[in-house]
Amino acid sequence: MIEFEPVDLTTEERRLQVEVIEFLEQELPHGTYRPGLGFSAEKDPAFSRKLGERGWLGMALPTEYGGHDRSAVDRFIVAEQLLRWGAPVGHHWVADRQSGPVIAKFGTEEQKRTFLPRICSGELSFCIGMSEPDSGSDLASLSTRAVRDGDGWVVSGTKIWTTMAHEHDYVIALTRTTPIEESGDKRNGLTQFIIDLASPGLTATPIPFIDNSADFCEVVFDDVYVPADRVLGEVGQGWAQNTSELAYERGGPDRWLSSYLLVEELLRRDGASDTDARPSPELLDLLGNAVANYWVLHHLSLSVARDIDRGGAPAIESSLVKEMGTRFEQDVVTAVLAYLDEAPNTLDSSVFGHLLMTAALTQPSFTVRGGTNEVLRSVAAKGLRPSGSSR
Amino acid sequence: MTTTHTADALVTETVERLLTDLSTQGEIEHAESTGWSSTVWAALAEVGFPWVGIDGAKGGSGGTLYDLAAILDAIGRHAAPVPVAETAMVGGWMLAEAGLDLPAGPVAVAETTGARVVDGRLVLDAPVAFARHADRIVTLMPVGPDGIHLVSLRPDQVTIVPGYNLAGEARDTVVVDAPANDWETSQISDDLSLSAPWNSIRHRGSLSRSIMAAGALASMAQLTVDYTNDRRQFGKSVASFQAVQIHLVTVAQCAVRAKMAADVAVRAFARGGSLHEIAAARVVVDDAITIGTRAAHQAHGAMGVTREYPLHQLTRRLWSWRQEWGTTKQWRRELGSTVVERGADELFALVTEHPQP
Numbered sequence: 001m002i003e004f005e006p007v008d009l010t011t012e013e014r015r016l017q018v019e020v021i022e023f024l025e026q027e028l029p030h031g032t033y034r035p036g037l038g039f040s041a042e043k044d045p046a047f048s049r050k051l052g053e054r055g056w057l058g059m060a061l062p063t064e065y066g067g068h069d070r071s072a073v074d075r076f077i078v079a080e081q082l083l084r085w086g087a088p089v090g091h092h093w094v095a096d097r098q099s100g101p102v103i104a105k106f107g108t109e110e111q112k113r114t115f116l117p118r119i120c121s122g123e124l125s126f127c128i129g130m131s132e133p134d135s136g137s138d139l140a141s142l143s144t145r146a147v148r149d150g151d152g153w154v155v156s157g158t159k160i161w162t163t164m165a166h167e168h169d170y171v172i173a174l175t176r177t178t179p180i181e182e183s184g185d186k187r188n189g190l191t192q193f194i195i196d197l198a199s200p201g202l203t204a205t206p207i208p209f210i211d212n213s214a215d216f217c218e219v220v221f222d223d224v225y226v227p228a229d230r231v232l233g234e235v236g237q238g239w240a241q242n243t244s245e246l247a248y249e250r251g252g253p254d255r256w257l258s259s260y261l262l263v264e265e266l267l268r269r270d271g272a273s274d275t276d277a278r279p280s281p282e283l284l285d286l287l288g289n290a291v292a293n294y295w296v297l298h299h300l301s302l303s304v305a306r307d308i309d310r311g312g313a314p315a316i317e318s319s320l321v322k323e324m325g326t327r328f329e330q331d332v333v334t335a336v337l338a339y340l341d342e343a344p345n346t347l348d349s350s351v352f353g354h355l356l357m358t359a360a361l362t363q364p365s366f367t368v369r370g371g372t373n374e375v376l377r378s379v380a381a382k383g384l385r386p387s388g389s390s391r
Numbered sequence: 392m393t394t395t396h397t398a399d400a401l402v403t404e405t406v407e408r409l410l411t412d413l414s415t416q417g418e419i420e421h422a423e424s425t426g427w428s429s430t431v432w433a434a435l436a437e438v439g440f441p442w443v444g445i446d447g448a449k450g451g452s453g454g455t456l457y458d459l460a461a462i463l464d465a466i467g468r469h470a471a472p473v474p475v476a477e478t479a480m481v482g483g484w485m486l487a488e489a490g491l492d493l494p495a496g497p498v499a500v501a502e503t504t505g506a507r508v509v510d511g512r513l514v515l516d517a518p519v520a521f522a523r524h525a526d527r528i529v530t531l532m533p534v535g536p537d538g539i540h541l542v543s544l545r546p547d548q549v550t551i552v553p554g555y556n557l558a559g560e561a562r563d564t565v566v567v568d569a570p571a572n573d574w575e576t577s578q579i580s581d582d583l584s585l586s587a588p589w590n591s592i593r594h595r596g597s598l599s600r601s602i603m604a605a606g607a608l609a610s611m612a613q614l615t616v617d618y619t620n621d622r623r624q625f626g627k628s629v630a631s632f633q634a635v636q637i638h639l640v641t642v643a644q645c646a647v648r649a650k651m652a653a654d655v656a657v658r659a660f661a662r663g664g665s666l667h668e669i670a671a672a673r674v675v676v677d678d679a680i681t682i683g684t685r686a687a688h689q690a691h692g693a694m695g696v697t698r699e700y701p702l703h704q705l706t707r708r709l710w711s712w713r714q715e716w717g718t719t720k721q722w723r724r725e726l727g728s729t730v731v732e733r734g735a736d737e738l739f740a741l742v743t744e745h746p747q748p
Contacts, residue, residue, distance in 0.1 A: 381640055
């Protein structure tokens with residue numbers, strides 16, 4: 001069976017927790033900013049740079065490339081507090097979570113020197129170039145092509161659901177470099193590229209989201225020239241690299257904290273201790289249930305991070321956590337809506353009202369983005385082996 | 392100072408070996424005629440396991456809470472019908488702490504501070520697990536004007552009205568025949584409020600159920616994977632169908648959630664930390680029982696609801712334990728009250744603070 005070891009935090013790790021909290025209390029006092037829902041919070045490059053100055057971006061990347069040689073657990077601790085705060089992490093989130101680590105793992109020396117220091121400083125922002133209009137869960141069937149052209153490559157095709165592509169700097173795109181007919185298996189013949197979103201021929205157009213926000217994009221590559229030195233890793237090895245990238249994308253605190261602030265703000269609103277009224281049993285039920293689940297998800301998710309630091313490859317564990325964490329994020333929204341006597345109103349500009357409206361509208365995406373729960377279950381099921389086979 | 396947080400390997404290996412050999416499907420079935428397994432109890436008692444975690448100087452076997460947790464986890468995994476939690480975690484520990492003698496056999500605990508007088512006799516106000524098999528039955532009571540006492544009753548001082556939980560384990564009603572001045576008692580608090588002494592006891596009881604349930608859920612998860620891999624329909628194992636894999640993943644998630652919750656609660660308790668982890672663990676574990684048992688049974692089809700296949704020996708225990716030492720509702724609201732007391736600014740600390748090693 002799959003096992004998760006409970007984690008003890010070291011003195012240094014506990015100190016880091018406190019440092020991040022103190023930083024946030026100073027930088028983003030309550031009432032001075034509009035908190036967001038998890039990692040889909042606002043984009044604020046200045047805030048990202050401040051985090052970079054504190055050494056809290058690219059934490060697990062090597063020092064020689066501007067990183068800090070720290071652990072996945074350290075990154076977890078920082079990420080968790082930022083999400084809890086609803087801090088504007090939109091600019092650096094993807095770069096810090098996955099683009100930096102994959103470049104560090106597969107990139108050339110020149111790529112590491114070019115990109116990693118600027119990711120660690122909070123300057124550069126990245127997008128994920130995986131899904132296409134006709135290739136979602138069946139990602140290996142993708143059809144964006146990259147063809148050799150002199151010294152470089154020419155990319156043509158369409159990527160979709162590319163968050164912030166209209167504002168961010170780079171996309172790491174998975175493309176087909178060997179046609180399926182020649183590659184045999186569709187997972188062969190794929191290659192990752194680091195592509196400048198300002199490249200001629202590249203158009204990023206926002207797709208209005210369910211809550212009328214406009215961060216989701218369609219990216220059209222119309223014969224976009226990409227220099228040869230922007231191939232990430234090995235030509236033809238894109239599938240394996242991409243799978244490893246997904247491990248960074250799953251299992252972290254961003255997969256169970258998206259609706260957390262709804263609970264905190266509800267408690268702030270209805271749990272005030274300066275009134276004589278006792279909290280209602282319904283409120284106690286909601287809070288007890290929410291905290292118990294956040295608590296156990298924190299420990300499971302932290303256990304995945306510690307495993308990564310010990311050299312593990314917890315793909316199955318992180319799928320298991322993401323699948324239940326994202327369902328729980330939705331359950332929280334459902335529970336809060338069921339508890340309330342009033343309906344969300346899109347013009348409600350209070351902190352709680354805005355979070356509620358956004359959460360009510362966007363919660364279906366929690367169990368879709370970063371791999372649907374159906375795909376995650378298939379991945380997790382591979383780790384569930386009968387007793388005979390594990391002996 | 393040692394920062395160990397794992398059980399002694401010898402304890403873990405020994406309990407595993409004993410229960411693999413003795414807590415068999417047939418023995419568990421047989422135990423339902425008497426409400427417990429005297430065979431399994433005797434084997435565990437011989438190596439001192441029912442008194443692990445109780446100070447050796449006070450008559451216990453010594454060892455840590457982590458050792459005891461490993462034993463209770465194994466009891467859950469092997470569905471062993473024995474009062475080890477009742478003796479080591481709660482009743483025997485209470486006797487030892489109060490300076491009263493530990494008997495040679497099991498200690499049963501009234502899961503209540505309530506007692507009512509029926510026809511002039513005192514009836515403990517909750518079913519008492521394994522009361523009929525116990526050498527002592529303990530309860531907390533205000534005795535006289537000077538505070539709360541631990542009351543230790545001998546079998547000849549009570550009348551037992553037999554009862555059973557859903558798993559066929561003894562859950563008896565205890566009627567106290569002996570007059571109060573014949574009871575063995577030890578004063579454990581100066582004032583007449585039961586809440587402080589009772590609080591510590593019910594947390595211990597609840598934690599024991601979370602540990603045992605996490606063990607049973609782990610066995611249930613493996614059994615479900617094994618069965619669905621063996622069982623073939625439409626020419627292939629049913630585990631290869633995505634519709635069935637949903638159940639397997641659900642069962643595995645319930646097992647890992649419950650285990651993590653129990654493990655962290657044990658650490659928090661062993662390190663003398665706050666008690667809210669025990670409440671949180673029960674909320675998580677009870678939910679895992681509800682969702683996990685449903686998925687495991689669905690994946691097993693009709694075979695799962697027969698007496699000849701062992702799934703029911705785990706699931707019936709899980710359904711019973713979910714209702715013991717407080718209900719989910721009580722623990723959830725208690726945790727909710729803690730959240731309200733700490734307030735919105737402290738909410739995330741409740742989620743992320745770790746028991747100090």
